[in-house]
Amino acid sequence: MADKNHSFFEDVYEVVKLIPQGRVTSYGAIANYLGSKGSARMVGWAMNAAHSLSDVPAHRVVNRIGLLSGRHHFKTPTQMQDLLEVEGIRVENDQIVDFQKYFWDPSQELL
């Protein structure tokens, strides 16, 4: 990770790729894991750039309260919700049901 060949964006992608199916995490959790706690916004920006990469499941990244804040950036506004529901995660009114239950913290579970 200290490798300069890997940019902050690349590191974000690596973490997002490791999110298990049927689990979700938050922008802040990723930023915190990478050591840039205050750079949660950049994680969002990274997702925007990652949108072209099929390897990066951006739909598994939501904000700290489990709200689908980035749904408008997908091809269709319902794409993000659909993908999550396919993985067994219920979404009501752009809010993940039982968010804590599905939350996956990289610094906690990824060691």
Place this chain on the structure above:
DNA sequence: CAGCTGACCCGGG
């Protein structure tokens, strides 16, 4: 070239 914005988060009043 300078300033604003944003798929955010935390702490203070």
Place this chain on the structure above:
DNA sequence: ACCCGGGCCAGCT
């Protein structure tokens, strides 16, 4: 308990 302001940093106007 709610509301507000500051910080973060790349990209765009």
